[in-house]
Amino acid sequence: MNRADIVIIGGAITGSAAAYFLARDGRAGRVVVIEADSTYERATTPQAAGGIRQLFSRTENIAMSQFGLPFYQSFDEDMAVDGETPGVNFRFKGYLFVATSDSEAELMRANADVQTAAGANVELMDGAAMQERFPSMSADDVTLACYSGDDGWIEQTAALWGFCKKAVSLGAEYVQGRVVSMDVDGPAVRRLHLESGDIWEADVVINAGGPWAGEVAAMAGVDVPVAPMSRAAYFWRCAEPVEDLPLIKDDHKLFIRAEGDGFIGGAPTFDIKPGFNWDFDRGYFADYFETTVWPLLAQRVPKFERIKLERTWGGHYSENLFDANMIIGRISKSIENLYMAAGFSGHGIMHAPAVGRALTELILDGGYQSIDLTRLGMQRVWDDTPYPEIGIK
Numbered sequence: 001m002n003r004a005d006i007v008i009i010g011g012a013i014t015g016s017a018a019a020y021f022l023a024r025d026g027r028a029g030r031v032v033v034i035e036a037d038s039t040y041e042r043a044t045t046p047q048a049a050g051g052i053r054q055l056f057s058r059t060e061n062i063a064m065s066q067f068g069l070p071f072y073q074s075f076d077e078d079m080a081v082d083g084e085t086p087g088v089n090f091r092f093k094g095y096l097f098v099a100t101s102d103s104e105a106e107l108m109r110a111n112a113d114v115q116t117a118a119g120a121n122v123e124l125m126d127g128a129a130m131q132e133r134f135p136s137m138s139a140d141d142v143t144l145a146c147y148s149g150d151d152g153w154i155e156q157t158a159a160l161w162g163f164c165k166k167a168v169s170l171g172a173e174y175v176q177g178r179v180v181s182m183d184v185d186g187p188a189v190r191r192l193h194l195e196s197g198d199i200w201e202a203d204v205v206i207n208a209g210g211p212w213a214g215e216v217a218a219m220a221g222v223d224v225p226v227a228p229m230s231r232a233a234y235f236w237r238c239a240e241p242v243e244d245l246p247l248i249k250d251d252h253k254l255f256i257r258a259e260g261d262g263f264i265g266g267a268p269t270f271d272i273k274p275g276f277n278w279d280f281d282r283g284y285f286a287d288y289f290e291t292t293v294w295p296l297l298a299q300r301v302p303k304f305e306r307i308k309l310e311r312t313w314g315g316h317y318s319e320n321l322f323d324a325n326m327i328i329g330r331i332s333k334s335i336e337n338l339y340m341a342a343g344f345s346g347h348g349i350m351h352a353p354a355v356g357r358a359l360t361e362l363i364l365d366g367g368y369q370s371i372d373l374t375r376l377g378m379q380r381v382w383d384d385t386p387y388p389e390i391g392i393k
């Protein structure tokens, strides 16, 4: 029998950020991360675009990004271990949201008020002003655009390893293994059983299983509305030069950002049901690029009529099927030592620092000290009061 004060199930960016903040705090005792695949090949984290933005409608999401931005800016310095830096390579290129209907424009205006009140430096512009700033973009169908110049993107795999190595240097331990069942006794998860036959006991258990978080919660008999949702991404090169662009997202949920001498992007499909899918580079998702993503790309940036698609990959949003916003905190009314942070959709990289800190406060201080994330807890699911993002997500 192995024993830890806190066991974290899942060691990708959410689990490793939590391990880092817990280990850094000094009060957590023995912190152990149990990770099924230490290569993270199928984890969502390495598949992401690494974007960090303040363009949200909910103050909690804005505040979490506002913690994440400076945190990732000094990440290399702060996470260095023995002189080795992670190399998150922060690109301060900004974010641009594009609305193509009057209703989305109205939401964009309302959201810009919330963002401005929260201290974000956002700028609304009409199609003509947008095109003047970014001449490769088409303004034909644009009703309004919102530019957030302080945002950008990072190399999220470097952030994952940075958290992981720093957490280890501060005393956290990583165990390779898959948790397959849990023993719940009265108000607590008592034991975790691994596929290998090993057993772990812990005072506190954190479910950071990403798209597997629903499966992990079910091991304790707890039902959470979190499921895997397939999301494909594409890398292409353009035949013609394109000026420096921000990370663009429009109300077709298309996203585009520069990557080296090419671009990455995608647009979620709503035909796909929740579940895992590992065939992103053939069949449905390859066709989906031709039929849906490419026309959207060319509509937003006409030079993308002439591109060469070079790579298709994908991952799985940890999707909150209830209201598509993250769920953090205790997930059972009766089990007192089981926490979860999941359901991030496309926001888990930018919010990982705030989530790691929030879990640490919740567990070690008994409540949020920095950003109050109460409204993002399971209570809203139990009360049937959704708290979704509004407008472009």
Ligand SMILES: Cc1cc2nc3c(=O)[nH]c(=O)nc-3n(C[C@H](O)[C@H](O)[C@H](O)COP(=O)(O)OP(=O)(O)OC[C@H]3O[C@@H](n4cnc5c(N)ncnc54)[C@H](O)[C@@H]3O)c2cc1C
Residues within 6 Å of the ligand: 009, 010, 011, 012, 013, 014, 015, 034, 035, 036, 037, 040, 042, 043, 044, 045, 046, 047, 048, 049, 050, 051, 052, 177, 178, 179, 180, 208, 209, 210, 211, 212, 213, 216, 231, 232, 233, 266, 314, 315, 316, 317, 318, 341, 342, 344, 345, 346, 347, 348, 349, 350, 351
């Ligand atoms: C195409 C795409 C683009 C994205 N772009 C962005 C972006 O621009 N910005 C942004 O902020 N976010 C983005 N995201 C979302 C982001 O990638 C995720 O929200 C984030 O990576 C979630 O991290 P996680 O650690 O919670 O989950 P994951 O990275 O999925 O990790 C979960 C871990 O749990 C482990 N695990 C699961 N079950 C068990 C078990 N039973 N026992 C032990 N271990 C277990 C898994 O092996 C895995 O390593 C994007 C996602 C996709 C797919």
